Amino acid sequence: MMKTFSIGGIHPSDSKISKDCKIEVLPLPSKVFISVAQHLGAPATPIVKAGDTVKVGQVIAEPAGFISAYVHSSVSGTVKSVGPRKDLAGNNMTHIEIDVEGDEWIEGADLSDTLVTAIPEDNKAILEKIKMCGVVGLGGATFPAHVKLCPPPGKVAQCLILNGAECEPYLTSDNRIMIERSKEIVVGAAIMKQVLGGCRTVIGIEENKPEAIQAMSAAVAELQKTAKGYDGISVMTLKKKYPQGGEKQLIDAVMGRQVKSMGLPIDVGAVVQNVATSLAVYEAVQKNIPLITNVMTITGDCLPLEKQHNYKFRIGMPLSYIAEVAGGVPEQAAKIISGGPMMGKAIANMEATTVKGSSSLLYLTAEQTVRGVESACIRCGKCAEACPMGLEPFLLQKYARRNMTDELEENAVQDCIECGCCLYSCPANIPLLDIIRIAKDDVIRIIRTRK
């Protein structure tokens, strides 16, 4: 039987309309605006100023703390300005504006298609490279990858899990890279596996991506035959269920272990990295290419099939430019979402630019986005049944509305992963997640100040 996580979960229609659209490379715009906050943690500090010339892959901002990351230029040209610009949510963030001139890369970057299977031996050098290339987790949280690959003293990684679940409806970028760049992903996995001390490695993919499962299995088999260091890597088909791609859910599905409240995956011996992160690790370590590109899906029910795309973009491209290249924003689109429909964010500002973690432009129609009128909770328990963390959203929202932080903490509001299953399943249209998210922030702040 196919495995999946044990608690809660929902089954939204997967709507992977663009799953057969091959990855296309976006042409360069005349200008890019590169944000210094493309990762979890402190925004990076810019190290270039107006008038400087930069090459593709050159560092333009340095990490400003332990949890932070390098940011590289995605184009070659002249820095026009460094200053505040509105991001996706409309808030001000420092962006580095670069006028594009040609496409000249830094020295040492290997732009050829040849697959490099030999893994360097020095783990420290590998980690340093991952850090210097600004690799962050591309599953959504954009947590700096090198930090995750250094387990704290006393903790041992027993299993590296590659997240190929892509459980969010509509998104198909991970599916496409698993089909088109399968070998590179496996090499990336083997590199991370070696850094973690050679633990078991499982690539978890949901059953609705048969082509990806086939391609990844074939890549693993071939590399195990032809190269060294690829033992212990396997592909696991998972039953389709949202939110399988959640870190804790995937660990449960693959290893059958549950991370305790406020715990980290490493507590149960697991390290989870997205398949796209694995590809970024490959490019960084084997090809000297920093993380300046990623794949995003342009999709939506109101888009005809020929306008659905999977694009390889460079960071800093304005979303309006990408929408334009893709054939314009459809008239029926009432809401444009960056990310999946469950956890993605509505875009308030189309002049915002792509970041390392950008995964989609999803066009939703008015019917799809309308919220029902809120009515009273009838205590049907559907939200509690759906919650993959085993929480009781109906109870939490009542406490949250009354600011009862002690009770909220007792009922583990801090464990909420904001997946939206509760809101999705509520027949009374209660904005459960909206309310709980705020309470969670409060409680986490209280817990932090206590420490």
Added chain:
Amino acid sequence: MQKVAAVLGVEVAVKEPQVAVVRCNGTCENRPRTNEYGGYQSCRVKAALYSGDTGCSFGCLGCGDCVAACQFGAISMDPATGLPVVDEEKCTACGACVKACPKAVIELRNKGRRNMRVFVSCVNKDKGAVARKACKAACIGCGKCAKVCPFEAITVENNLAYIDFTKCKLCKKCVAECPTGAIHAVNFPVVKPKPEAASAAPKPEAAPVAENKPKEE
């Protein structure tokens, strides 16, 4: 109060009476909506999601968290402007609305002599052009007010002017100088020879100043 304090053995600090002041004049007219918010009607929820449904990422979000927080029924939303209005009679300056506002739009300011107050009704820290594009009544940080102020009560920091109510002597020179009408003078008596000068009622009538100024320039 002094006697009660004496019994309790504590001292009472003498404090000027204060009132909650809403420092945003981003009415529907001044600050056009750029998108539609369809989520839960709470300023905190809205602020956690994004910058709001206008071009200004600093101003009032208009979901009325302050109204809900007020225990005295002193704040209400004006449906015409979409902004909260403080009832000065009922306001006790407890500060609940100040805490509830995620954008720190509301400030407790001294009530002032005969309730007369001069304040900058804007909290936008964007550069002048950006702020002006988002809202007609925004402070653009030009610094004219700070130059004209004879009492050094005005400071301009991060493209935003702030009037120190302890230093302000209510001369209103800054009100006349402000090119966007972001500085409001409330509760001043009507001056007879000049019909267009500031009036007796608060905000709604302070707005004409805002509209007249740009035309003159």
